[in-house]
Each structure stands twice: as C-alpha cells, then as structure tokens.
Amino acid sequence: MSSTAFQVMKFGGSSVGSPRRLRQVVELIGRHAKQGPLAVVVSAMGDTTDWLLEAAALATAGELDTALTVVARIAHLAKTNAAALLPEQSAALAARVDTLLAPLQQLLQGISLTRECSPPSKERVLSFGERVSATLLAELLTAAGTPATFQDATKLLVTDDRFGAARVDVARTRERLQAAVGGWRASVPVIPGFIAATADGRVTTLGRNGSDYTAALVAQGIDAKEVTVWTDVLGLHTADPDIVSDAYPVAHLTHAEGLELAAVGVRMLHPRTMIPLIESGISLRIRNTMHPDHPGTLIDAIGSRDGQRPTCIATREDLALLGIEVRKLADQFQLGERVLAALREAQVTVWLSTQSANGQSIAVVVPRPDVARAQASLERELSQEQTRNEVEPLAIRQPVTLLTLVAEAMGHGVNVAGRFFSALGAVGVNVRASAQGASSRSISCVVDAADTAIAVRTTHAAFNLAHQQVSLFLLGRGTVGGQVLAQLRSQQALLKEKHGIALRVVGLADSRRALFDPAGLPLDGLEERLARVEPVDPEKRTLVPLLDELRRLPVPILVDCTAASGLESLYTAAFQRGIHVVGANKKPLALPWNDREALLGEARRHHVAYHYETTVASSLPVIDTLANLVRTGDTVRLITASLSGSLGFICNELAAGVPLSAAVHAARERGYTEPDPREDLSGTDVARKALILARELGLPLSLSDVALEPFVPAEPRPDTSVESFLQGLKALDAAYAERVARCRQSGTVLRYLARIDPSKVGTGTPVIRVGPVPVEVGHAAADLRGSESFVSFTTTRHSDYPLTVRGAGAGGAVTASGVLADILRISQTLRGR
Numbered sequence: 001m002s003s004t005a006f007q008v009m010k011f012g013g014s015s016v017g018s019p020r021r022l023r024q025v026v027e028l029i030g031r032h033a034k035q036g037p038l039a040v041v042v043s044a045m046g047d048t049t050d051w052l053l054e055a056a057a058l059a060t061a062g063e064l065d066t067a068l069t070v071v072a073r074i075a076h077l078a079k080t081n082a083a084a085l086l087p088e089q090s091a092a093l094a095a096r097v098d099t100l101l102a103p104l105q106q107l108l109q110g111i112s113l114t115r116e117c118s119p120p121s122k123e124r125v126l127s128f129g130e131r132v133s134a135t136l137l138a139e140l141l142t143a144a145g146t147p148a149t150f151q152d153a154t155k156l157l158v159t160d161d162r163f164g165a166a167r168v169d170v171a172r173t174r175e176r177l178q179a180a181v182g183g184w185r186a187s188v189p190v191i192p193g194f195i196a197a198t199a200d201g202r203v204t205t206l207g208r209n210g211s212d213y214t215a216a217l218v219a220q221g222i223d224a225k226e227v228t229v230w231t232d233v234l235g236l237h238t239a240d241p242d243i244v245s246d247a248y249p250v251a252h253l254t255h256a257e258g259l260e261l262a263a264v265g266v267r268m269l270h271p272r273t274m275i276p277l278i279e280s281g282i283s284l285r286i287r288n289t290m291h292p293d294h295p296g297t298l299i300d301a302i303g304s305r306d307g308q309r310p311t312c313i314a315t316r317e318d319l320a321l322l323g324i325e326v327r328k329l330a331d332q333f334q335l336g337e338r339v340l341a342a343l344r345e346a347q348v349t350v351w352l353s354t355q356s357a358n359g360q361s362i363a364v365v366v367p368r369p370d371v372a373r374a375q376a377s378l379e380r381e382l383s384q385e386q387t388r389n390e391v392e393p394l395a396i397r398q399p400v401t402l403l404t405l406v407a408e409a410m411g412h413g414v415n416v417a418g419r420f421f422s423a424l425g426a427v428g429v430n431v432r433a434s435a436q437g438a439s440s441r442s443i444s445c446v447v448d449a450a451d452t453a454i455a456v457r458t459t460h461a462a463f464n465l466a467h468q469q470v471s472l473f474l475l476g477r478g479t480v481g482g483q484v485l486a487q488l489r490s491q492q493a494l495l496k497e498k499h500g501i502a503l504r505v506v507g508l509a510d511s512r513r514a515l516f517d518p519a520g521l522p523l524d525g526l527e528e529r530l531a532r533v534e535p536v537d538p539e540k541r542t543l544v545p546l547l548d549e550l551r552r553l554p555v556p557i558l559v560d561c562t563a564a565s566g567l568e569s570l571y572t573a574a575f576q577r578g579i580h581v582v583g584a585n586k587k588p589l590a591l592p593w594n595d596r597e598a599l600l601g602e603a604r605r606h607h608v609a610y611h612y613e614t615t616v617a618s619s620l621p622v623i624d625t626l627a628n629l630v631r632t633g634d635t636v637r638l639i640t641a642s643l644s645g646s647l648g649f650i651c652n653e654l655a656a657g658v659p660l661s662a663a664v665h666a667a668r669e670r671g672y673t674e675p676d677p678r679e680d681l682s683g684t685d686v687a688r689k690a691l692i693l694a695r696e697l698g699l700p701l702s703l704s705d706v707a708l709e710p711f712v713p714a715e716p717r718p719d720t721s722v723e724s725f726l727q728g729l730k731a732l733d734a735a736y737a738e739r740v741a742r743c744r745q746s747g748t749v750l751r752y753l754a755r756i757d758p759s760k761v762g763t764g765t766p767v768i769r770v771g772p773v774p775v776e777v778g779h780a781a782a783d784l785r786g787s788e789s790f791v792s793f794t795t796t797r798h799s800d801y802p803l804t805v806r807g808a809g810a811g812g813a814v815t816a817s818g819v820l821a822d823i824l825r826i827s828q829t830l831r832g833r
C-alpha cells in the first residue's frame, strides 16, 4: 500500500459531546493531519440522536411545540460546544446551526400535521444530528489551522431504499468515493457518519454502530490503510470492565477474532464494520481520545504472535433458550433444519443453535423480545407432530445470557473446554447449553441471566489472570480482624505480584453490621465504612444469604476472627456451600465431642478446608506440627505447654513487681487477652486450647474432662461487666504479689501450664490438666519472655529431647499473620491441584 494512503478516523458522539472533548478532537485531528492524508467521520453530538427520535415521536403525536423545544435543546448543545471553542465567532456559528436545523423544523411541522412519520421521514429527521456535528467540526478545524471541508455522506454512500434497514451498494459507493477522494488531500474531509442516501438522493441511515460502518466503507472506498475509532476507553478489553475490575485492554487481535467478537456481542464492534475491513485488509484501531498516546487495540490481518495472548469474554444478554425434542427417530424428522428454517422465515435471529448428536433435540438461543414470534412459528411448523404427540412441549428458559470466549487458535490448546466448564462449575454456574464453533476460535455457553456477572468474572480469571483470586468474607474487625485487614493492605500487591495470589475481601462483618460486595471491597477506610452501616439486632440477623453470594466467587473463604459462640451453624452452612473456613475462634472446636466431629465431618464431606492453626498459641506452628507427627506414625506420649500468651505475660509482669490488676490491664491493652479477659484468667481459654490439641490426637474428650485450676477465680458472668471485674482485681493485687514473692524465695517462677498425657486415658486420672505451676529454673517454661508460649511434644521418636515450638503466643499482628498463612495454604493447595 502506498505510503500516502489515507487514514480514516471516526469520532463518536461522546467525543464531540462537550467543549472539552471537542477541543481534544480538534487538536488530535490537527496533529494527525500533519502526518499524512486523513479523512474524518463523526457521529452526532452527545445524545442528539435520541433527542431527534423524541422530537419525531412528539411531532407524530401532534405535540409540535414540545418537539420544537427538543430541537432547541439540540441547537443549544451544538451552539454551546462550538462557541466554547470559537467564542469570537459564536454568533456566526449559532446562525449556522439555526440554518442547518431550519429544514428539521419544517419536517417536524409536516409530520405533526399529518400525524404520520413515515420511514423515509424518520430517516431524514435522524440525519440532522450528524449533519450538524460534521459541519461544525469542519469549521472548528479550519479555524484552528487545519483546513477541513464538510462532505455530504448522502452524496457518497449509496444504499437501497429499505428505510430503517438500508443495504449499502458497495460498488457504487466505491465509485463515488474514488471520484471524490482526489480533492481530499488539501483539506480534511469531515463526513457525517450513520447517514447515506438512495441512488436518487433520498436519505437513509445505517443503523446501530452506523458511524463505524461509515468509516469502514469510506476506508474501503478510498483504499485507506487504517481506520481508527476514537472512543472513551483504552481499547477493546478482555471483558466488560463494568463487570470485571481486572479486565484490561487487548493490544492486538486478528480480523477474524474481531469479527467473532462482533458476532458474539462485543458492543464496540459490529460485523458490518469488520467485513469491509477484512475484505480490503485494512486495519482497525480502537483508541481513547483522552489518552491519545496509548496505542489502544489494533485489529489486523496478522494479530498477536504471543502464544499467551489474552482471551476475550463477551456476553450477549436478554436472550431466551428454546428447547425442542422429538420422540420419533431423528433421521425421519430433520428437526434441526426445520426449526432453523421456521425461525428464519419468522425473521427471528438465532444467536446459537446446538443439536444433540443423534439429532433428536435442538436448543436455540433467540432474543427475548422475539420469543412469542419464535414460539408461534415453531408451533406452526411442528403442529402436526404435536397433534400426534411426537414432540415434547417447547421448553423455554429466559432470561439467559450467551457467554463466549474468543481467542485465535484456542482450539489448539489442550483442555480449553475443560477449563471453561470446570471454572463455571466450581462457582455453581449451571451451563444450560454450549457450542464450540468449527473456527476453533470461540467456545460459547448459555447461562441464566442472574449468573452473568459471576460467569464472566470466573471465566475471565480462569483464562486471563496469571494470579489466582481468593474471595474472603471476614468476620470480626477487632484486634485480630483489624490486623488481618492491615496486613492485607500492606501485602496484597506483593502477594499478587510475587506469588500470583489476589486476596480480595468481599465481605466484612462485626457483631451487628455487615458489608458485602462480590466485586471486592476497597480496603482503605473499610472499617469506617462498616461502622457507618445501620446496626441490626444480632439475634435477628443471618449471614447465610451472604454465604450464597460468597459461594459463587473464586476460592471462597469464611474467615472467623471473632470470639463468638454458636458460629458452628454458620460454618456448617459454609461447608455445605463449598466455602472453606479459616478460624481463629476456638469455640467451634471446643464443642462437645460429637458436635465437633460432625462439624469437621461436614467439611470433609464437602471437600473443603477448615484451618485453625491460630486457635492454639497464635501463629506458632503447633497444630500443623502435631498433625505431622500423627500423620507420619509417631506416637505422642506427653504434651506440656504454656498456651496462654496473656497469662505468660501477666506472670512475667508479676515477677517484675507489677500488680495483678495493672498486669491484666497491660495484657488487655496489648491485645493478648480474649475480648473478655476472664476467659484467660479463669483458665478456660487454655482449657479450650489443650482440648483442641488432645482432640488432634484423636482423644474423644470434652471441656468437662479438663481438670482446671484457675489462675484467678473469674468465670465470666453476665451480671458483672468486664470493667467492674477488672476494677475488682485490685483487691487481689496483694495476694498475688505475695504468691509471686514466695515463688521467688523458693527459686521458682509462676507459670500457667497445660499437660496432656494420653497414657491416662481410661485410668480415671484426668488426661488434660491446666493450672498454675511454680516451675524451677531450667524448666522449658521458666525463661519465657513477654507473651511467649511454648509447646513441647514428647513422642516415640522425640523421646530424649522433646520437639518444642516456642515464640510469641498472642497479639493481633502475630495472630493475623497466622490467619493469613492459613488462607494462603488453602489457595496454594487449590492452585497445585
């Protein structure tokens, strides 16, 4: 192609709809016109076409005055836009607009008199929008130093006279364009899009995406090298960005991919536009007027050479799925041919048809507004068979969505269909029908309309994202939950970049409020946002409907950072929905043995994970270590442990001379205690932890089996508030100071320890004991610092030197890191699968 071949640039209504955008367009055209010959196609400004339709309808209803106010609105927009760019010529521009619109007013008067708007009249009404915008743009360009001339599209593009659905006479259009193009090099031609005319000059329009089609026809007619469609997005995206926040612009596509995408519903492209370009080998670019330096999307004969090229996901919505099945032998029936012929005859568009292998049944997807017509035509066609009871009643499912994946040579990849359907299946989307074209370029399926967003997001993630998405519903925003959010904020980007895991918080709840957004909640200010939610009575609320939403998201995980009782029923509901659970909450694991077994059994039955590493000694790897000992066949003979970070800290503070009440206060301040510190002081929290460990050994014990001596007699009581209990602690300060002094004198340190001795099973002696113990120097617990915990496993293999785990055993930050580790464990396991 010659180096002086034309470029064709098309600007849509939004690009010329405001002074700011119009100015950008004028600058952009001026810059490109300097680089080589350029032809411009322009749509009507903003919503002008809709307003013209409104004016026509009003005139037809005899409401001429109101119709003329609509014309005045159109005139005002055009005048304001033009005057903003060329204020010194505003009067002349306004007069120009009035002159251009005067015939429209006459036309509307005529329509109003006859109360009839014939198709040719309607086409004429509609043509005024583009006429005005093209005329003004040519004048603005010229005034800005880029000589430009309005070119009348009705003299260039020739169509037949099917008003409303005119077909272009490509050969005659080309003849006229070839004759005209010679004069276009000195002055940029500005051509109204969307409009054309019959050979004898009656105005016609080109329908939806008409201006893009004009640009393609002009490009073909003048042998242009490229068409650029300027719009307000950065190019054609991998999916609708309104649905998929991770969707991104595709750099390069083949013509065939573009055509396929146009055919399956991508609004930016239309098959009519693609065909002239494909026939003439002209490339198409989609670019953003507001980011003129961004390359956008290029669609040409070559396409991307990248083997890892993205896959585009397109949807066509508001459809119905019709299913027809015969009870006769298929070869006597020719069901498919007859159904498709009947629908063609009834002028019903069939977006997808798929027949069973034996031809016994066919499913077709048609626009929902056409269902009644389709049904009538099929019933007519099959009436005799219906009378003979040879056909099942027509099955109609609506509304449905056609979801299509498009990528060049997709069929050459292994397991594309498998990945497609298993991604949908994993989030519970039911595929109602499917088809893979012979082109191997696309695969389509039909899903219920309600499943559209989840289906698009899921397939987009399965095919386009290098990272795995994980959807978190976090319960609790206190010491631990708050730190989980903080750590997500700081780690999210790194986890995605370095480890390919995108952790998204889709839900956050506290005891009285909940927020949920399947698209993900922005983490900044999330707690404040939750605090603004209207609180509800905890007794009356249920989070189960949110689990129904969660289950439909990639890798759904319920994260329990509460100390609430009774959440086992929510866990069960989660497991039943295929949702994994990560819990820092010990209470569901301290239920009576049979209930705990039932809970874990439910998780196993539904093949989901339940991780709770932080329930014992925060993020220390205690449960995992124990599980590995058991799994590998070792026998645990004894577990001794200091399991309470808060009691460990309090003992250290007491030893340093701090009064008990102040030590408890400090432990609470540092986030070591339970929400109700009496749970720690009474030893109940340690008893729960010891029970969790004993049960990991398979011991069917319950909390009542634990021999418990409290650190402070302090059972939580509903009639005493935490605050008044803490106040009352002062009365114990002296006694505890004395107790610690006695220990010091005897060379011991006070600790609160747990001991699990499986050899005691069946002996009548408690297997689990928890209580305060003065330990001698040299004991593993003697030199614990701050909130440190330790757990020591004496086993058959670790008999001389027990396997010991030691480190910080409480605190929001360490616990949150353990919660995150459990979450990552789930996502990594699933990834490797």
Ligand SMILES: NC(=O)C1=CN([C@@H]2O[C@H](COP(=O)(O)OP(=O)(O)OC[C@H]3O[C@@H](n4cnc5c(N)ncnc54)[C@H](O)[C@@H]3O)[C@@H](O)[C@H]2O)C=CC1
Pocket: 475, 476, 477, 478, 479, 480, 481, 509, 510, 511, 512, 560, 561, 562, 563, 564, 584, 585, 586, 614, 615, 617, 618, 645, 671, 672, 673, 674, 675, 809, 810, 811, 812, 815
């Ligand atoms: N703080 C620590 O060092 C450690 C705490 N844990 C466990 O983590 C859990 C949370 O502890 P903290 O964060 O310290 O407690 P916290 O009192 O600071 O926070 C609890 C949060 O749970 C919310 N909540 C209560 N009931 C709820 C419900 N039914 N649904 C949704 N949210 C509810 C509360 O509104 C609050 O936001 C407890 O089970 C605790 O045993 C585990 C290891 C260490």
Ligand SMILES: N[C@@H](CC=O)C(=O)O
Pocket: 614, 615, 617, 618, 643, 644, 645, 646, 647, 672, 673, 674, 680, 685, 809, 810, 811
């Ligand atoms: N309150 C606990 C922390 C959570 O398990 C402790 O003090 O160890």
